[in-house]
Amino acid sequence: xxxxxxxxxxxxxxxxxxxxxxxxxxxxxxxxxxxxxxxxxxxxxxxxxxxxxxxxxxxxxxxxxxxxxxxxxxxxxxxxxxxxxxxxxxxxxxxxxxxxxxxxxxxxxxxxxxxxxxxxxxxxxxxxxxxxxxxxxxxxxxxxxxxxxxxxxxxxxxxxxxxxxxxxxxxxxxxxxxxxxxxxxxxxxxxxxxxxxxxxxxxxxxxxxxxxxxxxxxxxxxxxxxxxxxxxxxxxxxxxxxxxxxxxxxxxxxxxxxxxxxxxxxxxxxxxxxxxxxxxxxxxxxxxxxxxxxxxxxxxxxxxxxxxxxxxxxxxxxxxxxxxxxxxxxxxxxxxxxxxxxxxxxxxxxxxxxxxxxxxxxxxxxxxxxxxxxxxxxxxxxxxxxxxxxxxxxxxxxxxxxxxxxxxxxxxxxxxxxxxxxxxxxxxxxxxxxxxxxxxxxxxxxxxxxxxxxxxxxxxxxxxxxxxxxxxxxxxxxxxxxxxxxxxxxxxxxxxxxxxxxxxxxxxxxxxxxxxxxxxxxxxxxxxxxxxxxxxxxxxxxxxxxxxxxxxxxxxxxxxxxxxxxxxxxxxxxxxxxxxxxxxxx
Numbered sequence: 001x002x003x004x005x006x007x008x009x010x011x012x013x014x015x016x017x018x019x020x021x022x023x024x025x026x027x028x029x030x031x032x033x034x035x036x037x038x039x040x041x042x043x044x045x046x047x048x049x050x051x052x053x054x055x056x057x058x059x060x061x062x063x064x065x066x067x068x069x070x071x072x073x074x075x076x077x078x079x080x081x082x083x084x085x086x087x088x089x090x091x092x093x094x095x096x097x098x099x100x101x102x103x104x105x106x107x108x109x110x111x112x113x114x115x116x117x118x119x120x121x122x123x124x125x126x127x128x129x130x131x132x133x134x135x136x137x138x139x140x141x142x143x144x145x146x147x148x149x150x151x152x153x154x155x156x157x158x159x160x161x162x163x164x165x166x167x168x169x170x171x172x173x174x175x176x177x178x179x180x181x182x183x184x185x186x187x188x189x190x191x192x193x194x195x196x197x198x199x200x201x202x203x204x205x206x207x208x209x210x211x212x213x214x215x216x217x218x219x220x221x222x223x224x225x226x227x228x229x230x231x232x233x234x235x236x237x238x239x240x241x242x243x244x245x246x247x248x249x250x251x252x253x254x255x256x257x258x259x260x261x262x263x264x265x266x267x268x269x270x271x272x273x274x275x276x277x278x279x280x281x282x283x284x285x286x287x288x289x290x291x292x293x294x295x296x297x298x299x300x301x302x303x304x305x306x307x308x309x310x311x312x313x314x315x316x317x318x319x320x321x322x323x324x325x326x327x328x329x330x331x332x333x334x335x336x337x338x339x340x341x342x343x344x345x346x347x348x349x350x351x352x353x354x355x356x357x358x359x360x361x362x363x364x365x366x367x368x369x370x371x372x373x374x375x376x377x378x379x380x381x382x383x384x385x386x387x388x389x390x391x392x393x394x395x396x397x398x399x400x401x402x403x404x405x406x407x408x409x410x411x412x413x414x415x416x417x418x419x420x421x422x423x424x425x426x427x428x429x430x431x432x433x434x435x436x437x438x439x440x441x442x443x444x445x446x447x448x449x450x451x452x453x454x455x456x457x458x459x460x461x462x463x464x465x466x467x468x469x470x471x472x473x474x475x476x477x478x479x480x481x482x483x484x485x486x487x488x489x490x491x492x493x494x495x496x497x498x499x500x501x502x503x504x505x506x507x508x509x510x511x512x513x514x515x516x517x518x519x520x521x522x523x524x525x526x527x528x529x530x531x532x533x534x535x536x537x538x539x540x541x542x543x544x545x546x547x548x549x550x551x552x553x554x555x556x557x558x559x560x561x562x563x564x565x566x567x568x569x570x571x572x573x574x575x576x577x578x579x580x581x582x583x584x585x586x
Contacts, residue, residue: 013313016320017139020097027093028145034086035149039156041079046290047160048072054283086149094140098133101319105129108323114393115353116327122213123206128322131201135315143309150298150305157295164291165284171270172292175263179256179296183303186252190307193245195314200238207234213477249304256300263296264289329392329413336415340500341404342369342531344390349399351389359385361554363399367547372532374542376576377551383535387503390533391420403501421499425506427486429478434463435470438493445496453495459488504534539577548573 021028048068056065109125161169211218211227218227267288274280344367352358360382367373375383388394390401392408401408408416429437438453439445447470454460462485466472478486494502536542543562550558550565550573558565558573565573 010313013316017316020101024093024096027089031090031093031145034082035145036152038082038149039152041075042153042294043156043160044075046287050283050287053286054281058282090145091141094137097140098137102133111328113327113329121206123209124202127202127205128319132315132318136312138308139312142305143312147305150302153298157291161291165280167274167279168271168284168288171266172263174266175259179259179299182255186248186303187306189248191310194311196241197245198314200241204234204238260296263292331413333409333411335406335411340419342500343404345402347400349396349401351396359554363556365549367531369531371546374534374545374548381551382554383551384505387505391417419500421494421497422503423490423494427490429474429486431476432474434472437474437489438496450496454492457491459492462488501531506535539580
């Protein structure tokens, strides 16, 4: 959908990039002022050399040479100091801009709806947030401001050269068309190669993110060699894109040196003839090689800086495309509540992830406050989808969902999700301590509250037995914990936030019997004051549910409690129960 949008022009992108520097306009204007002030101090040095030669050395006048030499040193020192501040301020400006932009992008990403993460590789988002934003820094540090300084220098040097000797200036301009042509070709070629580099690095990041996260699966199926082969191919394409970039640099800079050398040779040859014919002063002949360096150096690096800025604009286009992504759940609700009763109503609810293939079809049910609802069904029947739409991770296409008589779309999104807690089968734990994982870095939750929640479900003994207890450092995704330990921590995490609606999505399916008994005991204590929704494969864990929904292909095919559903001969629930009972007996 985004690919059909018109591609913004470089000018539009540049204007938008510069607009994000608005909070740091003082740094921006100081860098512009310094870029302007640097020019006269740069061109003053060869001018002073010319004065020393023409006014003192050639006539043989010694008086004044020392003063002009000291002036030359002073101008040099001022030029060096100003360059230091210019480089530092432009770099500081760039770093401040990307610091704010990186925060803005991350805040935008965490608001995106689940559908975005379902369809976008994690490595792609990582590239946008880190690599591409870092490239935008070059628009300020090495791009538009330094290009402005170089352009001012080129015009100023050209003016002083024409003022000093138009004849020598014309000699220099003989080679200028070759320099301009080479610079233009280089700029266009490098722009294309850089776009290839950005594409390949995004592909590599996405591949590495997936494979490293799923390394256990790779090793289980002995796919190391195959994946290494795929990575080798991706790496080769990335290297080829970089080598293509290097190729153009390897051609351009030697060619520029050649043009500069030819210009210098012509300057010496024709300039010497002009001096012998008294058409050019000796001081001008001495100063012009210095002017030539001042002229060709910014031209030589102008193409490189322009491409650096172009790289930043290409990266900016990708970042802005992400920022312009409107794939987030609309949050126009006004209702906020510190406490939900927990009455949940699904009325004629139909939902499709792709707006076409419906996974829920005309679902109707009602949960009263404090009731325990269980949802069962085969894989793909829509069980977890019910949880996703109740929390508004996705919005439904048809029907309505109400909590306490209020449509969930009328609740402020944060207020809705704060009152609902979910314990998933696949627990995600972050790199950090047990305490940090339970509170999710919320400093307003004291350790004592965490300990009380752990005691409530009997998880305190498991946590206390870990080295360091609540300060035990958990590795990424909880790699150094058992499945049961991860599940218990996630359960404590849910209880700490004191939800009004508690959802268990296959929360006990991967836990040993002893741990499951601990959690079941906690659940029985908690359901008296909380509306509970339990999705479970083990039907033995939901015998005491007030209501059981049986889903099949997105539709409710049966409803009732455990005993009434077992009385239905030929029913789907009874068939599932007898199948599991037979398996347990075997």
